[in-house]
Amino acid sequence: MRAKEETEEDLEGRGSLSSLRPHTFQEYIGQEKVKENLLIACRAAASRGEPLDHLLFHGPPGLGKTSLSRIIASEIGVGFKATSGPIIEKPGDLAAILTSLNHRDILFIDEIHRLPRAVEEVLYPAMEDFHIDIMIGSGPGARTIQVDIRPFTLIGATTRTGLLTSPLRDRFGMVMRLNFYSPKEIEAIVLRSAGIMGVVIEDDAALEIATRSRGTPRIANRLLRRVRDFAEQKGDGKINLHITREALALLDIDEAGLDGMDRLILETIITKFNGGPVGVEAIAASIGEEKDTIEEVYEPFLLQEGLLVRTRRGREATEAAYKHLGIKYTPPQTTLPLR
Known part of the structure; x- marks a missing residue:
C-alpha cells in the first residue's frame, strides 16, 4: 500500500460511482440546514483567509460525509487529503500526513472513532496549536521535540459518536449530524x-x-x-x-426497503427470542453477522422505521415489525398475571 493516505476513490470504491458524487453545494441534494451552515462557515473562513474550524460529521453510513468534505475543500479553494482511522496504525503515520499539508488544507479522516489511542493523542496539539510532538530516541535518553505544522482543518466522519473520546470530540469547533433523506x-x-x-x-x-x-x-x-x-x-x-x-x-428488496438481512434480524428477534428484549451479541451469534455491522448498518434504519426499539435490556421487535413480516403480534408479558 502506498503511504498511509488514500483518495476518496480508495475509501469508497473505484469505478463510475465516483462520477455520481456532487461537486458543489448546489449539486448536493438534501441536508439543507447542514449545507446552509457549512456555506456560511466556508465563506467566512475564506474571507478571513483562515482555516475552517475543525468539523465532525456523524450519522449512518452512505449519507454523503465524504462528498460534503470534498465540496467544502472546493468551496474554500484548498487542498484535500483523505484517509481512514483503521489504516493510520502509528503516530508516525499521522505525523507524515500532517507535515505534508499545505496552509488551510483539509484532512478528512473517515471512521475517526477507530483511530488508535496513541495516534489520536498526536491530533490534540495539532488541532489546537498546529504543532506535533515527536519522540526522538528511546529509553532514558529519549526526548520530545516540537514540530510546527501549517494551519489546517480536520474533518472527521463517524457512524459511532459514542465511541469518540471526550478529548477528541471537544476539539471540534463544529459537530453536524447527517440524517436519512426523504x-x-x-x-x-x-x-x-x-x-x-x-x-x-x-x-x-x-x-x-x-x-x-x-x-x-x-x-x-x-x-x-x-x-x-x-x-x-x-x-x-x-x-x-x-x-x-x-x-x-x-434483489430481494421489499416495498419498505428491507433486504434479506433486515428481515432475518427481525425474524430472529421474534421467533428465537419471543420478540425481545435481547442483546445485540445474541442476535449477532444467531445470524452469523458481526455485532458492529448490525449496529452500524442495519439498526439505524430499523429504528428509524419503527420496526425495532432499543431498551436498557436489549432490542425488541415492534408490532409494526410483526405486521411487516406477516406474523401474529403477541404483546410482551411485562407483568405477572393475576391469579
Whole structure:
C-alpha cells in the first residue's frame, strides 16, 4: 500500500460511482440546514483567509460525509487529503500526513472513532496549536521535540459518536449530524444520477427506487445501477415502474426497503427470542453477522422505521415489525398475571 493516505476513490470504491458524487453545494441534494451552515462557515473562513474550524460529521453510513468534505475543500479553494482511522496504525503515520499539508488544507479522516489511542493523542496539539510532538530516541535518553505544522482543518466522519473520546470530540469547533433523506430527496438524486449515466428513467420508477433505498443516497445509486442492468438485459434499456419492481424483487428488496438481512434480524428477534428484549451479541451469534455491522448498518434504519426499539435490556421487535413480516403480534408479558 502506498503511504498511509488514500483518495476518496480508495475509501469508497473505484469505478463510475465516483462520477455520481456532487461537486458543489448546489449539486448536493438534501441536508439543507447542514449545507446552509457549512456555506456560511466556508465563506467566512475564506474571507478571513483562515482555516475552517475543525468539523465532525456523524450519522449512518452512505449519507454523503465524504462528498460534503470534498465540496467544502472546493468551496474554500484548498487542498484535500483523505484517509481512514483503521489504516493510520502509528503516530508516525499521522505525523507524515500532517507535515505534508499545505496552509488551510483539509484532512478528512473517515471512521475517526477507530483511530488508535496513541495516534489520536498526536491530533490534540495539532488541532489546537498546529504543532506535533515527536519522540526522538528511546529509553532514558529519549526526548520530545516540537514540530510546527501549517494551519489546517480536520474533518472527521463517524457512524459511532459514542465511541469518540471526550478529548477528541471537544476539539471540534463544529459537530453536524447527517440524517436519512426523504423519498423525494432520494428521487431527485436518482433522477440526477440517471442523467449522468445516460439512462432513461420514468418518474414513478425513480420514486420506487427512492422508497426502497433506506433514505440513503449510496444505496439509491447502487440500486439504480442494478435496475439499469436489468432493464438492459430484460427490456429495451429504459427504466419503467414494471422493470424496476421486477429488478428489486430479484434483489430481494421489499416495498419498505428491507433486504434479506433486515428481515432475518427481525425474524430472529421474534421467533428465537419471543420478540425481545435481547442483546445485540445474541442476535449477532444467531445470524452469523458481526455485532458492529448490525449496529452500524442495519439498526439505524430499523429504528428509524419503527420496526425495532432499543431498551436498557436489549432490542425488541415492534408490532409494526410483526405486521411487516406477516406474523401474529403477541404483546410482551411485562407483568405477572393475576391469579
